[in-house]
Amino acid sequence: MTFNALAKILAAASLVGWLTGCGGSSTASTQTPSTATPLSVAQALFAEKALSASGKMACASCHTDDNAHADATGTVLPLGGASLDQQGFRSSPSLMYLASNSAFRFDANGLPFGGFTWDGRANSRAEQAAGPLLDSTEMANANVAAVAQKVRGLSYFSDFVSQFNVPTAPTDQQIYDKLRTALQTYQELDTDYLLFNSKFDREADGTYTFTPAEQRGQAIFNNANQGNCASCHTSRNGPNGERPVFTNFSYAALGLPRNPLIQKNADPTFFDMGLCGPKRTDLSARTELCGQFKVPTLRNIALTAPYFHNASVSTLSDAVGFYATRDIDPGRWYPTVGGVVQKFNDLPVAYRGNVLKTAPFGQAVGAAPLLSAQNVADLVSFLQTLTDDRTAPQGSLTVAR
Numbered sequence: 001m002t003f004n005a006l007a008k009i010l011a012a013a014s015l016v017g018w019l020t021g022c023g024g025s026s027t028a029s030t031q032t033p034s035t036a037t038p039l040s041v042a043q044a045l046f047a048e049k050a051l052s053a054s055g056k057m058a059c060a061s062c063h064t065d066d067n068a069h070a071d072a073t074g075t076v077l078p079l080g081g082a083s084l085d086q087q088g089f090r091s092s093p094s095l096m097y098l099a100s101n102s103a104f105r106f107d108a109n110g111l112p113f114g115g116f117t118w119d120g121r122a123n124s125r126a127e128q129a130a131g132p133l134l135d136s137t138e139m140a141n142a143n144v145a146a147v148a149q150k151v152r153g154l155s156y157f158s159d160f161v162s163q164f165n166v167p168t169a170p171t172d173q174q175i176y177d178k179l180r181t182a183l184q185t186y187q188e189l190d191t192d193y194l195l196f197n198s199k200f201d202r203e204a205d206g207t208y209t210f211t212p213a214e215q216r217g218q219a220i221f222n223n224a225n226q227g228n229c230a231s232c233h234t235s236r237n238g239p240n241g242e243r244p245v246f247t248n249f250s251y252a253a254l255g256l257p258r259n260p261l262i263q264k265n266a267d268p269t270f271f272d273m274g275l276c277g278p279k280r281t282d283l284s285a286r287t288e289l290c291g292q293f294k295v296p297t298l299r300n301i302a303l304t305a306p307y308f309h310n311a312s313v314s315t316l317s318d319a320v321g322f323y324a325t326r327d328i329d330p331g332r333w334y335p336t337v338g339g340v341v342q343k344f345n346d347l348p349v350a351y352r353g354n355v356l357k358t359a360p361f362g363q364a365v366g367a368a369p370l371l372s373a374q375n376v377a378d379l380v381s382f383l384q385t386l387t388d389d390r391t392a393p394q395g396s397l398t399v400a401r
């Protein structure tokens with residue numbers, strides 16, 4: 001029994017009683033005094049398979065506790081839809097450390113920042129929840145009314161009403177909106193989403209000492225002329241001592257290899273181009289943004305395989321290896337057709353120039369690597385220090401020095 005799991009089970013205790021006692025009946029008794037809290041109700045909704053068309057898929061199915069709220073499958077994309085046979089084309093990101101993210105925007109220099117999902121098209125976590133509830137490859141509800149009907153049928157519907165101030169005689173839309181609020185609330189209230197108690201945090205607090213490999217990895221990560229990782233995956237405290245979440249929520253095109261395991265990729269004219277579409281539709285004319293995806297947090301990265309938006313890389317060591325050898329040894333990453341390596345083959349030819357070529361990228365084929373095999377191993381050691389301890393309490397949110 002882990003610390004956080006125990007705390008949550010205590011919080012959800014009344015609800016567990018409801019769930020086992022009422023067995024999905026829609027007539028919840030009003031006699032039993034409820035000890036439900038917003039967190040206990042919201043957590044149950046996040047794990048509620050009855051909210052999907054299949055009856056077998058919850059938010060938690062693709063965002064599991066043990067995988068830092070990313071997907072547990074490891075190498076392939078999860079299947080959703082009414083019969084659990086529909087595949088999407090993006091990997092499920094960790095939902096941890098999103099609290100400091102904000103709505104999508106272009107900054108003063110015209111650079112994209114923020115937003116939720118890999119292309120930032122949702123402005124909040126509540127807005128984002130509409131995606132999976134209605135997506136035909138995920139929870140696959142036909143419409144808002146179908147979702148509302150399922151919520152009304154939950155044994156703990158009355159707890160949902162009381163904890164989330166659902167109006168009397170609510171419309172379907174009101175139920176749907178409150179559901180999305182509840183799902184966001186869960187991610188805000190549950191301390192699992194902001195643990196800040198990894199070895200990295202303990203090192204900052206002076207209660208852990210990095211091994212030599214972890215220490216070397218950190219130096220490479222922060223060195224602008226070598227890994228340059230920290231230029232996107234922020235690794236230093238914020239101005240008020242806020243701990244780094246290993247992303248600045250900016251965007252970049254890394255030119256990842258096409259993933260042949262994604263069914264949609266059997267169509268050679270299909271391309272997932274991130275900011276410029278097809279999931280996002282408002283920036284389709286901004287072709288200079290094609291190929292750009294949001295920088296994800298690297299906290300708990302050891303738990304969230306497969307990697308990158310298209311799940312094209314299955315191990316952490318290969319994810320780091322991609323940065324090291326994409327340009328000096330492209331044949332390792334892209335298929336060769338007629339003797340020619342198909343570099344950046346997951347983008348239409350016209351947009352391949354958008355791909356990032358600065359450090360750690362940018363060397364000629366066959367050149368000496370900026371990151372040696374030993375550097376890659378050290379970086380992996382450092383990244384493994386970013387795994388939180390779910391058996392321990394939340395760490396302090398600011399560093400006391």
Ligand code: HEC
Nearest residue numbers: 058059062080090091092093116117118125129132138183
């Ligand atoms: C079938 C698997 C699946 C299910 C079920 C699912 N998600 Fe996701 N989730 C994903 C994928 C894939 C993405 C990335 C989507 C994109 O980029 O278009 C994602 C993205 C997200 C994000 C944005 C994360 C970020 O870094 O911006 C949030 C928040 C989220 N999901 C919450 C939820 C909630 C709440 C539910 C239940 C209503 C849910 N998910 C159900 C797969 C799933």
Ligand code: HEC
Nearest residue numbers: 227228229232252293294295296307308309319320323360
């Ligand atoms: C220019 C910004 C930038 C730099 C520099 C950068 N990254 Fe990234 N990183 C990204 C973006 C953007 C993604 C997501 C790309 C995608 O999926 O299309 C990403 C994804 C990752 C992932 C996979 C995350 C996941 O959840 O799937 C790992 C691991 C990673 N980076 C490690 C590193 C390391 C190690 C370095 C330094 C050697 C580094 N990054 C340098 C922008 C950057």
